[in-house]
Amino acid sequence: MSEWLTWLAAPLSSDHLFMWRAVLMCGLLGVSASLLGCVLVVRRLSLMGDALAHSLLPGIGVAWLVCGTSVTALLAGGVVAGLMTALASALISRLTRLKEDAAFAALFITLFAAGVVLVSRLGTPIDLMHFLFGNILGLGDDDLALAAGVSTATVTVFALFYRSILLECFDPAFHRASGGWSAATHLGLLALTVLNLVAALHALGSVLAIGLFMLPAVSANLWCDRWGRMLAWAASYAVVGSIVGLYISYQAHLASGPCMVAVLGGGFLISSLISPSHGLMRRWRRSTVHHREGTAERCAQPGGPEAGL
Amino acid sequence: MSPAIVHFDDVTVCYGRRPAIHHLTASWPAGSMVALMGPNGAGKSTLLRALLGWQPLATGRITIAGSPVADARPRIGYLPQRTLVDWDFPVSVRTVVEMGRFPRRGAFHAFTAADSQAVDAALDEMGLTQVQDRQLAVLSGGQQQRTLLARTLSSGADIVLLDEPFVGLDPASVADLIHRLRTWAGQGRLVVAALHDIALARRCFDQALLIRTHLIAAGPIAEALDDHHLAEAYGSDYATPHAASAAEGALHDHGDH
Numbered sequence: 001m002s003e004w005l006t007w008l009a010a011p012l013s014s015d016h017l018f019m020w021r022a023v024l025m026c027g028l029l030g031v032s033a034s035l036l037g038c039v040l041v042v043r044r045l046s047l048m049g050d051a052l053a054h055s056l057l058p059g060i061g062v063a064w065l066v067c068g069t070s071v072t073a074l075l076a077g078g079v080v081a082g083l084m085t086a087l088a089s090a091l092i093s094r095l096t097r098l099k100e101d102a103a104f105a106a107l108f109i110t111l112f113a114a115g116v117v118l119v120s121r122l123g124t125p126i127d128l129m130h131f132l133f134g135n136i137l138g139l140g141d142d143d144l145a146l147a148a149g150v151s152t153a154t155v156t157v158f159a160l161f162y163r164s165i166l167l168e169c170f171d172p173a174f175h176r177a178s179g180g181w182s183a184a185t186h187l188g189l190l191a192l193t194v195l196n197l198v199a200a201l202h203a204l205g206s207v208l209a210i211g212l213f214m215l216p217a218v219s220a221n222l223w224c225d226r227w228g229r230m231l232a233w234a235a236s237y238a239v240v241g242s243i244v245g246l247y248i249s250y251q252a253h254l255a256s257g258p259c260m261v262a263v264l265g266g267g268f269l270i271s272s273l274i275s276p277s278h279g280l281m282r283r284w285r286r287s288t289v290h291h292r293e294g295t296a297e298r299c300a301q302p303g304g305p306e307a308g309l
Numbered sequence: 310m311s312p313a314i315v316h317f318d319d320v321t322v323c324y325g326r327r328p329a330i331h332h333l334t335a336s337w338p339a340g341s342m343v344a345l346m347g348p349n350g351a352g353k354s355t356l357l358r359a360l361l362g363w364q365p366l367a368t369g370r371i372t373i374a375g376s377p378v379a380d381a382r383p384r385i386g387y388l389p390q391r392t393l394v395d396w397d398f399p400v401s402v403r404t405v406v407e408m409g410r411f412p413r414r415g416a417f418h419a420f421t422a423a424d425s426q427a428v429d430a431a432l433d434e435m436g437l438t439q440v441q442d443r444q445l446a447v448l449s450g451g452q453q454q455r456t457l458l459a460r461t462l463s464s465g466a467d468i469v470l471l472d473e474p475f476v477g478l479d480p481a482s483v484a485d486l487i488h489r490l491r492t493w494a495g496q497g498r499l500v501v502a503a504l505h506d507i508a509l510a511r512r513c514f515d516q517a518l519l520i521r522t523h524l525i526a527a528g529p530i531a532e533a534l535d536d537h538h539l540a541e542a543y544g545s546d547y548a549t550p551h552a553a554s555a556a557e558g559a560l561h562d563h564g565d566h
Binding site for chain 2: 179227
């Protein structure tokens with residue numbers, strides 16, 4: 001028991017401020033990134049989120065070259081790059097025969113390559129590694145301040161506009177037909193996604209950042225049949241999984257960011273196997289499930305329409 | 310509430326510079342079942358989009374009981390095509406029906422007892438009370454369609470627009486859905502469905518609006534869907550009785566699968 005406590009406490013000793021910062025980052029961004037991951041998953045925008053993360057690189061790269069590690073500049077560079085990718089792909093898909101996903105794929109890989117060229121020409125190989133895979137043990141106070149702001153904003157928006165977000169994710173046509181702010185909700189969620197990606201960049205880099213968004217969300221989708229539960233499950237799993245990954249990387253001397261994402265991914269693989277209602281195990285239990293659904297079907301026959309409204 | 314009468318007056322809708330609907334004038338009376346028909350690309354969806362206020366009008370105006378559409382939005386209930394709904398989405402039947410009350414409560418206000426009663430009544434009328442806590446994917450096609458109907462019911466809409474509501478339903482579910490829609494029309498609602506099945510329209514609907522970018526025929530179903538009008542909408546092959554019955558048979562078979 002006391003060995004476990006020592007193991008747990010060792011990385012968080014008072015001279016390990018970098019670990020405190022890393023754990024705090026996992027807590028802050030784990031919650032907000034996984035909420036947005038849930039939106040991306042149910043709206044079938046998972047690959048677009050990935051593409052968006054990659055395309056931020058040149059914007060961040062230019063900002064870093066011009067202004068150094070100023071958080072405001074990095075944020076501005078990332079937001080500009082993200083917006084330009086989204087706008088340019090929308091324009092290309094409207095003005096040429098290409099569909100939007102094809103335009104997005106072509107643009108993001110072009111921008112990603114340009115970003116890598118830029119950073120590798122003007123920085124060191126270490127800089128490039130940090131841009132691609134992050135440096136969660138080298139976070140500064142301004143990184144945490146940005147993450148805290150973005151995370152608070154995201155959680156607040158989800159709490160205040162829970163109904164609008166649910167409607168927009170489930171049935172945008174109905175949302176729009178009933179007078180909701182469908183377009184504003186959609187754009188707002190995309191903007192929050194870009195902000196969270198930028199905030200996660202220093203920690204996880206443009207290649208790994210999307211792992212903190214998608215892996216908790218797809219795992220939660222395998223376990224939960226209610227939207228609210230899926231959000232809560234994803235947020236909890238993101239925080240716990242990323243901190244476990246961080247601990248393992250510390251104790252086993254492994255690269256931190258990849259270790260965190262690998263742990264989250266391991267949980268996803270296990271979920272896809274053992275989730276009772278939506279995992280691969282379901283196939284083995286198919287006959288019993290079908291039997292149960294058949295029974296429910298017979299119980300639910302309409303008793304005939306009744307008047308009186 | 311004044312009767313749910315929709316009136317189109319000289320309506321033209323354009324995509325870019327290409328008109329999708331030309332100078333259409335027609336009325337849909339309250340308490341009727343209207344079949345909105347025409348070949349692919351005839352402008353059926355465009356007309357529904359215009360009525361929902363999603364598509365600006367190049368000419369003319371659309372009124373609901375004499376008022377502009379924008380003022381009567383809560384009266385319109387819209388059911389998207391079945392294939393456009395993500396039935397795997399993590400929500401219960403009851404939550405979907407509750408969505409019908411969201412527009413009334415806005416983003417922040419809590420549900421009242423009246424809201425819960427409206428949701429309970431809608432679930433009950435659609436025979437979904439026993440499956441209200443289930444996720445949508447485990448329901449039958451008919452139950453899924455009734456879930457969307459119950460959402461419309463809980464919203465209090467009295468103008469119901471359905472886009473291809475019968476596609477992918479088995480014959481028993483089609484019959485059940487028709488029966489429920491007819492009940493609604495009998496209660497004074499206006500039910501409008503975009504559909505392709507001419508035989509089904511003739512059998513179960515009162516009114517038709519037949520279009521092919523312009524108005525071909527509007528009015529009582531038998532007159533609006535006579536051979537002459539159908540030939541004008543779908544091409545001259547359709548006019549010969551043999552081809553017509555063969556095509557109807559094919560459509561009917563298609564609907565059964």
